Amino acid sequence: MMVFPILGAGVAGQVLKSLIHAIRRRKRSLSLFADLESFPNFHAVIAGSLSFQVGEASGFGSVEFAVALSLTLVLLYDTAGVKRAAGEQAWLLNRLLEVRAGTKPLLEIPSQSTVRTWGAALFGLLMGWGLERAWLALGLGSW
Numbered sequence: 001m002m003v004f005p006i007l008g009a010g011v012a013g014q015v016l017k018s019l020i021h022a023i024r025r026r027k028r029s030l031s032l033f034a035d036l037e038s039f040p041n042f043h044a045v046i047a048g049s050l051s052f053q054v055g056e057a058s059g060f061g062s063v064e065f066a067v068a069l070s071l072t073l074v075l076l077y078d079t080a081g082v083k084r085a086a087g088e089q090a091w092l093l094n095r096l097l098e099v100r101a102g103t104k105p106l107l108e109i110p111s112q113s114t115v116r117t118w119g120a121a122l123f124g125l126l127m128g129w130g131l132e133r134a135w136l137a138l139g140l141g142s143w
Contacts, residue, residue: 002053004135009049009127013040013120040120044079047072048121049128056132072121080117 017040022028054068094105135141 005128005132006049008131009124010046012127013045039116040123044120045124047075048124052125076117080114
């Protein structure tokens with residue numbers, strides 16, 4: 001298993017996010033590169049790539065792959081659920097605070113839907129696979 005495709009997939013997701021934001025809003029923002037939570041979620045990208053790399057290195061029927069996949073599924077479930085719950089709680093608290101004048105509203109995090117979370121994991125899997133193939137084709141590493 002190589003670490004480069006796993007980390008490369010995470011960095012590629014952050015770069016892609018920054019580029020799309022810069023093109024759509026015609027404004028560059030380096031802070032978005034450091035934002036690990038917005039789509040594609042850095043954690044989901046890394047987890048998807050890691051599971052695939054472990055499966056490819058030790059076999060998709062191995063215990064190692066089962067552990068990596070289990071951790072990835074837990075991470076994906078938490079990513080979708082926790083962000084959704086935090087956004088709903090902020091929305092409710094903001095409605096309650098509207099009664100009090102002069103209070104600063106809480107940040108309402110847009111919920112990370114299950115589809116977006118799985119999409120980020122799939123992006124990580126595909127990007128990790130592509131980076132691994134490129135790395136091996138260039139002769140920069142071997143199994």
